Amino acid sequence: xxxxxxxxxxxxxxxxxxxxxxxxxxxxxxxxxxxxxxxxxxxxxxxxxxxxxxxxxxxxxxxxxxxxxxxxxxxxxxxxxxxxxxxxxxxxxxxxxxxxxxxxxxxxxxxxxxxxxxxxxxxxxxxxxxxxxxxxxxxxxxxxxxxxxxxxxxxxxxxxxxxxxxxxxxxxxxxxxxxxxxxxxxxxxxxxxxxxxxxxxxxxxxxxxxxxxxxxxxxxxxxxxxxxxxxxxxxxxxxxxxxxxxxxxxxxxxxxxxxxxxxxxxxxxxxxxxxxxxxxxxxxxxxxxxxxxxxxxxxxxxxxxxxxxxxxxxxxxxxxxxxxxxxxxxxxxxxxxxxxxxxxxxxxxxxxxxxxxxxxxxxxxxxxxxxxxxxxxxxxxxxxxxxxxxxxxxxxxxxxxxxxxxxxxxxxxxxxxxxxxxxxxxxxxxxxxxxxxxxxxxxxxxxxxxxxxxxxxxxxxxxxxxxxxxxxxxxxxxxxxxxxxxxxxxxxxxxxxxxxxxxxxxxxxxxxxxxxxxxxxxxxxxxxxxxxxxxxxxxxxxxxxxxxxxxxxxxxxxxxxxxxxxxxxxxxxxxxxxxxxxxxxxxxxxxxxxxxxxxxxxxxxxxxxxxxxxxxxxxxxxxxxxxxxxxxxxxxxxxxxxxxxxxxxxxxxxxxxxxxxxxxxxxxxxxxxxxxxxxxxxxxxxxxxxxxxxxxx
Numbered sequence: 052x053x054x055x056x057x058x059x060x061x062x063x064x065x066x067x068x069x070x071x072x073x074x075x076x077x078x079x080x081x082x083x084x085x086x087x088x089x090x091x092x093x094x095x096x097x098x099x100x101x102x103x104x105x106x107x108x109x110x111x112x113x114x115x116x117x118x119x120x121x122x123x124x125x126x127x128x129x130x131x132x133x134x135x136x137x138x139x140x141x142x143x144x145x146x147x148x149x150x151x152x153x154x155x156x157x158x159x160x161x162x163x164x165x166x167x168x169x170x171x172x173x174x175x176x177x178x179x180x181x182x183x184x185x186x187x188x189x190x191x192x193x194x195x196x197x198x199x200x201x202x203x204x205x206x207x208x209x210x211x212x213x214x215x216x217x218x219x220x221x222x223x224x225x226x227x228x229x230x231x232x233x234x235x236x237x238x239x240x241x242x243x244x245x246x247x248x249x250x251x252x253x254x255x256x257x258x259x260x261x262x263x264x265x266x267x268x269x270x271x272x273x274x275x276x277x278x279x280x281x282x283x284x285x286x287x288x289x290x291x292x293x294x295x296x297x298x299x300x301x302x303x304x305x306x307x308x309x310x311x312x313x314x315x316x317x318x319x320x321x322x323x324x325x326x327x328x329x330x331x332x333x334x335x336x337x338x339x340x341x342x343x344x345x346x347x348x349x350x351x352x353x354x355x356x357x358x359x360x361x362x363x364x365x366x367x368x369x370x371x372x373x374x375x376x377x378x379x380x381x382x383x384x385x386x387x388x389x390x391x392x393x394x395x396x397x398x399x400x401x402x403x404x405x406x407x408x409x410x411x412x413x414x415x416x417x418x419x420x421x422x423x424x425x426x427x428x429x430x431x432x433x434x435x436x437x438x439x440x441x442x443x444x445x446x447x448x449x450x451x452x453x454x455x456x457x458x459x460x461x462x463x464x465x466x467x468x469x470x471x472x473x474x475x476x477x478x479x480x481x482x483x484x485x486x487x488x489x490x491x492x493x494x495x496x497x498x499x500x501x502x503x504x505x506x507x508x509x510x511x512x513x514x515x516x517x518x519x520x521x522x523x524x525x526x527x528x529x530x531x532x533x534x535x536x537x538x539x540x541x542x543x544x545x546x547x548x549x550x551x552x553x554x555x556x557x558x559x560x561x562x563x564x565x566x567x568x569x570x571x572x573x574x575x576x577x578x579x580x581x582x583x584x585x586x587x588x589x590x591x592x593x594x595x596x597x598x599x600x601x602x603x604x605x606x607x608x609x610x611x612x613x614x615x616x617x618x619x620x621x622x623x624x625x626x627x628x629x630x631x632x633x634x635x636x637x638x639x640x641x642x643x644x645x646x647x648x649x650x651x652x653x654x655x656x657x658x659x660x661x662x663x664x665x666x667x668x669x670x671x672x673x674x675x676x677x678x679x680x681x682x683x684x685x686x687x688x689x690x691x692x693x694x695x696x697x698x699x700x701x702x703x704x705x706x707x708x709x710x711x712x713x714x715x716x717x718x719x720x721x722x723x724x725x726x727x728x729x730x731x732x733x734x735x736x737x738x739x740x741x742x743x744x745x746x747x748x
Contacts, residue, residue, distance in 0.1 A: 074170070078104035081170045085163060091155035092163060099151050106145050107167050110138055138164045201422075204734035205471040208415065209304075209427040209726065210458055213254060214434025214689070215451065216481020216697040217245035219442055228448045231459035232476070232704060241476075242707050245700050246716035248480045250655040250671075252699050253575055253692040254434075255285030255294070255315055257479035260719020261726065262305065262318030262427065263298040268662050271574030271692055275581045276664050280561045282572055285315050288330035295328040304726055306738035308424040312411045318427055319738070324414050325407060363409060367401035374400045374436075377446035388486040390686045392439045404432040404450060412457055419468040424735055430454045434482070437689035442484045442697070447689070473733075475726070476704040479719075482689040483576065483696035485680040488610050488672065496578045496610075496670065496684045501565030503604040569598075572666075573684035575692020579666035589667040591618040602626065605670065610682045612673035612695060613644035615656055615665075623660040625653075634660065647676050648694040651717050655694070658718075671695065705729070 082100040085092055094100055139161030146154040154160050220243075223229045224236070235241035249256050253272045260266035273284040283290045295316045303319030305311055310322035323329045374397040381389050411428050418426045433454060437447040458476060465472040489495040494502070565571045568584040582589045582597070594601060594616065605611050606626050614626045622635035627644020634657045645652040648671075659665055674681040674695025683690030691698035703716070709729050716722050731737060 075101075075104055075108065077170050078107060078167055081166060082163075085166060089159065089162065091153075091159040093153040095151040099149060102149055103145070103152060104167075106149070107138075107142065107164070110141050110145075135161050135164050135168075200471055201469055203422070203470045204424075205473050206419070206423060206468070207425045207730060207733070208419075208461065208465075208472055208474045209425065210461070210474060210476045211258075211427065211429045212433060212451075212454055212458075212476060212478050212702075213429050213431045214437060214480060214482050214691065215478040215702065216442075217478075217700040217702040218697045219481060220478075220702045222443065223448060223451055226448075228451050229455040231455045231462070235704070240707055241704050242711060244703050244705075244712065244716075246477075246703050246722050247649070247651055247718065248699050248701055249718050250652075250659050250694055251574075251577065251692060252480040252694070253285075254429075254479050257701070257719045258315050258429070259294060259298050261477075261479070261723050262311070262314070262316050263295070263300075263303045264720050264723040264727070265298045266719050268297060268664050269294065270579055270659065270662070270664065270666060270669070271572070271577050273572055273574050274579050274664070274666065275562060275570045275572045277581060277583060277586065280583070282562055282570075286327065288327055291315055291328040292331045302738040304723060304730075305425055305427055307736055310414070310418045310423050310426045311428070312414045312426070313407060313429040313431060314427060320427070322418065322423065325411060363406055366405040366409075370401040370404050371397040373446065373449070377440055377444075381440070381444075386441075386444070388484070388490075388688050389441070390439060390487055390490070390688055396439055400432075400436060403435045404453065408432060408454075408457065412461065415461055416464055419465060419472060422469045425730060429479075430457070437482055438687040440688065442482045442689040473706045473709070475706065475709075475729070476702075477722075478701040480691050481697040481700050482691050483674065483679070483681050483683075483698040484689050485672075485682045487686045487688070488682040488684050489686065491682050492608075492610055496573050497565050497571040499604075499608065500569065500571040500578070500580055500601070503601045504566035504569045504598045505600075506566035506569075575685060575687075575690050576672040576681055576683055576695060576698065577693035578670040578684050580668035580670065581666050585667075588617050588665065591616045591624065592620075594668070601668075605668075610673055612648070612671045612681070614671075615660060615669035616667070617660065623657065625656060647674060649699055652694055655718070709733075 079100045082094070082104055086094050086100070094103070136157075139157055142164055143154050143157055143160040146152045146160070154163070220229070220232070224233050227233070232241075236243060249260065249266060251266070251269055251271050255272050256266040256269040259269055269285075272286070273282055275282050283294070285291055285294065298316075299319055301319055303309075303317070305318035305320035309318065309320040311318050311320040311326055312323070313325045314323075315327045317323050317326055317329055374392070378392045380386075408430060411430070415426055415428055432450045433447060436450045437444070440447045458474070462474050465474070489498075492499075562570050564583070568582055570581045570583055572579050572581075580601075582594070585593065591602070602614070602616070605614055606628050612627065616624055616626065618624045621633045623633075625632040625634060625644050627642065630639060630641030630644055632639050632643050632645055632653065634653060637653075645656065649655075656669075659669065671693045672681045672684060672695065676696075679696050681690075681693075681695045683692075703712075703722070703725075705711075710732060712725050716725060727737075
């Protein structure tokens with residue numbers, strides 16, 4: 052791998068001295084201005100601003116980091132704002148120690164401290180060639196930074212750009228949106244390839260497979276399990292911990308001196324932060340034998356500087372404004388498809404694109420300077436924004452530019468680590484754009500299933516209903532009943548229909564039913580239906596008998612691509628509007644419903660059929676290869692979670708010094724083996740644990 056850009060003398064010592072002097076001089080000038088402008092702040096002699104400016108610098112650089120060792124939780128939960136309360140209080144005390152300086156109260160002292168932080172930030176910007184220079188200088192001042200490297204095997208940074216598909220990345224490279232990646236490829240230091248996701252093309256299945264080598268039983272980002280009458284959700288800490296318990300054998304990708312940040316699962320890493328499955332462990336509810344992660348891991352170095360707190364706050368506000376602007380622009384230009392983004396999303400966007408990202412970057416630097424063997428971190432911002440904006444809309448690409456810049460900074464910061472590091476970039480899946488199912492057809496997929504199972508009509512209360520829904524309803528009415536498979540199913544139903552009473556509905560149900568005895572759960576481009584009055588897998592013949600309108604209505608729906616159902620006679624069967632595919636024998640009648648969903652579709656669907664918790668009915672949305680769009684079952688524009696289009700193709704960008712995969716990568720478990728092979732190739736020991744590693748801080 053070629054040396055990082057800027058290799059050589061990595062810190063300009065003259066600039067450091069110049070910055071200290073400039074900050075001191077300008078802070079002195081700012082204090083003189085505040086003396087005249089701020090009520091409650093007064094100095095009587097010329098020398099007092101100079102001394103007070105020096106004292107403020109010592110407070111920010113020395114005293115505050117020491118206080119933070121104790122006060123970190125307060126700084127963390129206030130995003131660093133509390134740091135100014137502490138410094139303001141210290142400044143108020145200083146005013147009593149310096150003769151002639153008067154600060155009347157704490158609020159005045161906090162105001163002075165914040166103004167001084169702004170001055171320091173402005174000076175850093177003026178003295179730096181660009182923002183990268185600021186970032187690099189701060190990294191060089193952190194504990195553990197060095198210009199010497201030892202003879203250990205190179206460490207590896209696995210940096211995940213969540214939701215960035217291979218096809219979208221190639222377009223971003225051509226349009227200049229990701230200059231760091233483009234430079235690596237142009238210089239030949241890195242190679243780009245793709246990998247194929249599992250049927251469940253979403254972060255839960257992909258990251259679990261990548262980190263632990265096994266994503267079995269993960270049907271979607273959320274799915275229903277009959278035992279316990281529970282909807283598993285990867286975003287629920289207790290569920291994430293249970294998913295990892297099922298998948299982990301203690302030999303995860305990060306088991307040997309690894310670290311993970313911003314992930315759903317730990318990969319058996321002994322050092323983690325912002326990791327969903329570790330939350331129960333930290334609160335004492337996780338599996339026994341694990342230690343707690345230190346509460347400040349990844350946070351301390353970031354909030355050690357009051358300027359960082361101000362920068363985070365300013366960046367978050369700017370991101371909120373950017374989101375509001377993007378939302379208004381889409382409405383004004385009548386961009387389509389689009390969804391209602393909601394009042395809460397600007398704050399979620401600020402959290403993922405600014406706060407979480409900056410803390411993750413800080414934690415990665417801490418790992419490098421501690422010489423950890425490997426790090427896996429997830430940059431979530433692009434996936435979050437493209438859900439609501441679109442896969443290649445301008446504000447989504449702006450997030451990609453920010454992520455590309457931060458990855459470039461981390462690559463350059465590897466020069467300061469005590470061991471060599473290689474940077475591998477990848478995604479957990481891609482995204483397929485489309486008009487949300489409920490908006491396009493006037494009802495959600497859950498409501499559709501409920502209606503076909505005999506529930507009262509609830510379409511009049513569907514949220515997000517399109518103003519042109521009546522036209523879509525007309526198309527649906529005209530299309531109904533014309534499909535080859537639907538007609539065959541209706542004929543079978545007429546032969547086997549049994550006159551039985553409706554199933555009994557239990558009174559202690561924990562999960563809402565869309566119809567008596569029926570649970571439907573949507574996850575991206577996939578939906579799962581379970582019949583709760585039956586244990587185990589319910590077969591096609593039983594579904595036909597108890598819910599005769601369900602299967603014909605689904606396969607005939609223009610928003611449904613195909614269904615997976617188990618037949619007592621033929622085993623797993625994939626049903627489409629104009630054909631069916633018997634997975635056990637490979638027999639196809641009519642048109643293959645899996646045609647157009649990728650060359651590996653049959654194998655990926657067959658694999659899910661073997662899961663013990665496979666839903667009674669698995670539904671995939673309809674993909675249109677002409678428009679490269681599919682209607683997501685959730686209110687998103689860019690979405691994923693099933694088969695069809697770019698969502699199933701992630702990217703893998705790896706250093707050229709690592710051997711290129713000798714086969715097409717299919718499935719997250721296969722990608723895990725490739726990454727594990729690279730660590731072995733570099734000389735990292737193979738983990739031999741037979742139980743999950745202990746988490747430490």
